[in-house]
Amino acid sequence: MSITSEERHAEIMDTAIKLFRKKNYHGTSMQDIAEAVGIYRGSLYHYINSKEEILYRIVERPVSKGYESLRKIQLEENLPPVEKLRQAMKYHVRYSMEHQAVVAIMLEDTKHLSEECQKQIREAQKRYEETFFNIIKEGIQKGDFKNLDPQIVTFAIFGMTNWMYRWFDVDGKLSSDEVAELFLDMILNGLLVE
Structure with a gap:
């Protein structure tokens, strides 16, 4: 049974993610990726142009897809800001925990991209x-949240969540949704108008 081009591409990306986490970006060669996939190195270039392209795609796709999902939550007119924040936190934490290797690569290896690729990733982030x-900001304007600087609150959220891949145990006592609720409680205790 032959494998489709899309399936092979996905296999290459999945393999690269594992190798980048195990050996880091610089420690992984295109030969390593080709061998792990079970194809010749020259065949690898049929699917991908460079190791940098692999890294860029690993990082860019979840940020763009995540933005689309979060934007839908943000624009949902029937949800109050507290519920929007809850859903956004759950999405962000769940993705971060289900794709810990991708998050680690995003936070640790983006610096290895060209300046232009880094700029595109920063804009997407x-x-x-x-x-x-x-x-x-919507919650503040509606009087649901205290009049705190929304940029600082946003930084606090990402400061709490960005490094979860280092300590969160998917087999631990809390699920990703429970961790998201815990984080949300901490944020809302400082944000909600009493």
């Missing part, structure tokens, strides 16, 4: 973070 900023 900014859009992603702005969804939280806008939800918090």
